[in-house]
Amino acid sequence: APTLRLRGGGRGARLVFSCSASSSSPSGEGGFSGKVGFLGLGIMGAPMASNLINAGCDVTVWNRTRSKCDPLLSLGAKYEPSPADVASSCDVTFAMLADPESAVEVACGANGAAQGMAPGKGYVDVSTVDAATSKLIGKHITSTGASFLEAPVSGSKKPAEDGLLIFLTAGDESLYNRVASLLDVMGKSRFFLGDVGKGADMKLVVNMVMGSMMVSFSEGLLLSEKVGLDPNTLVEVISQGAISAPMFSLKGPSMVKAAYPTAFPLKHQQKDLRLALALAESVSQSIPTVAAANELYKVAKSLGLADQDFSAVIEALKAKEQSK
Numbered sequence: 001a002p003t004l005r006l007r008g009g010g011r012g013a014r015l016v017f018s019c020s021a022s023s024s025s026p027s028g029e030g031g032f033s034g035k036v037g038f039l040g041l042g043i044m045g046a047p048m049a050s051n052l053i054n055a056g057c058d059v060t061v062w063n064r065t066r067s068k069c070d071p072l073l074s075l076g077a078k079y080e081p082s083p084a085d086v087a088s089s090c091d092v093t094f095a096m097l098a099d100p101e102s103a104v105e106v107a108c109g110a111n112g113a114a115q116g117m118a119p120g121k122g123y124v125d126v127s128t129v130d131a132a133t134s135k136l137i138g139k140h141i142t143s144t145g146a147s148f149l150e151a152p153v154s155g156s157k158k159p160a161e162d163g164l165l166i167f168l169t170a171g172d173e174s175l176y177n178r179v180a181s182l183l184d185v186m187g188k189s190r191f192f193l194g195d196v197g198k199g200a201d202m203k204l205v206v207n208m209v210m211g212s213m214m215v216s217f218s219e220g221l222l223l224s225e226k227v228g229l230d231p232n233t234l235v236e237v238i239s240q241g242a243i244s245a246p247m248f249s250l251k252g253p254s255m256v257k258a259a260y261p262t263a264f265p266l267k268h269q270q271k272d273l274r275l276a277l278a279l280a281e282s283v284s285q286s287i288p289t290v291a292a293a294n295e296l297y298k299v300a301k302s303l304g305l306a307d308q309d310f311s312a313v314i315e316a317l318k319a320k321e322q323s324k
């Protein structure tokens with residue numbers, strides 16, 4: 001019988017199948033009993049891979065900076081020296097990489113995952129990239145006879161740690177069904193959106209809204225202070241009304257203290273806005289608010305804040321004030 005166990009803390013707590021479950025559903029979903037590869041152990045990849053290991057999966061990892069594999073190896077993961085080696089030794093390989101360039105390099109470059117792919121294997125790219133990149137990677141993977149699923153995630157460091165991510169998947173639906181139990185270990189919900197590119201598009205639309213919201217919130221915090229209000233009270237007022245968002249309540253108090261502990265690196269938010277602007281241009285849609293927000297993230301990067309949390313964009317506004 002499938003093993004049921006409690007996942008997630010507090011309000012997120014729920015029961016899910018463990019990795020070795022052998023259930024099946026009308027959609028073809030079932031437990032996953034094969035070997036799982038994981039490429040890219042940054043802020044997101046490391047906790048996602050940890051959750052798979054803790055759920056009992058047989059996980060093999062690789063990361064460009066080898067030392068980031070060590071905590072996962074202590075949990076019981078295996079190591080292979082290249083993406084190609086991981087892919088050839090595993091049934092399904094996940095990749096969580098920084099941007100389009102690194103996602104292509106790891107999947108399609110020298111010793112890339114595609115070189116270890118073969119019929120019967122699957123590649124699931126959970127990085128945030130644009131549709132064209134995802135299609136390129138998909139083409140390389142499927143040319144080997146393997147299956148490809150794009151599955152970018154919504155949710156940051158804490159949801160990744162708590163196994164509460166939202167998967168925005170597209171591509172091979174039978175691979176989606178095959179890895180459903182793995183997605184359920186790492187996430188709280190999953191959407192199958194159609195052909196390759198639709199998951200990437202959805203993720204970019206979500207993140208362009210998020211990036212603009214953060215800029216608007218930053219402007220409000222600074223203005224409240226300038227007119228003699230307590231910005232902490234603004235955070236509290238917002239949390240009780242119609243524009244309440246977990247992001248404001250979570251980041252607001254530290255932003256007031258000018259502290260930006262990194263959950264979602266600012267450089268990645270700016271990358272997402274850049275890609276969302278290109279997406280909008282591809283269909284001749286004007287997104288002026290996003291364009292303005294993007295300029296502020298670029299200023300923040302030039303101030304040396306690329307690796308801080310994206311909430312550090314407020315410092316770009318402060319810099320503008322100081323230069324008046």
Ligand SMILES: NC(=O)C1=CN([C@@H]2O[C@H](COP(=O)(O)OP(=O)(O)OC[C@H]3O[C@@H](n4cnc5c(N)ncnc54)[C@H](OP(=O)(O)O)[C@@H]3O)[C@@H](O)[C@H]2O)C=CC1
Nearest residue numbers: 040041042043044064065097098102128156157263264268
């Ligand atoms: N952090 C967040 O809140 C969220 C992030 N995302 C998205 O997930 C992806 C990963 O984010 P996150 O974990 O935060 O990012 P990190 O910057 O923490 O990790 C990036 C990963 O990519 C690897 N990498 C970068 N360049 C290369 C390269 N040229 N070749 C091989 N590997 C490379 C890094 O390796 P190395 O360790 O060697 O540098 C690292 O493993 C991004 O696309 C991001 O937009 C999505 C949702 C939430």
Ligand SMILES: O=CC(=O)O
Nearest residue numbers: 153154155156264
């Ligand atoms: O991509 C970032 C997120 O928080 O989602």
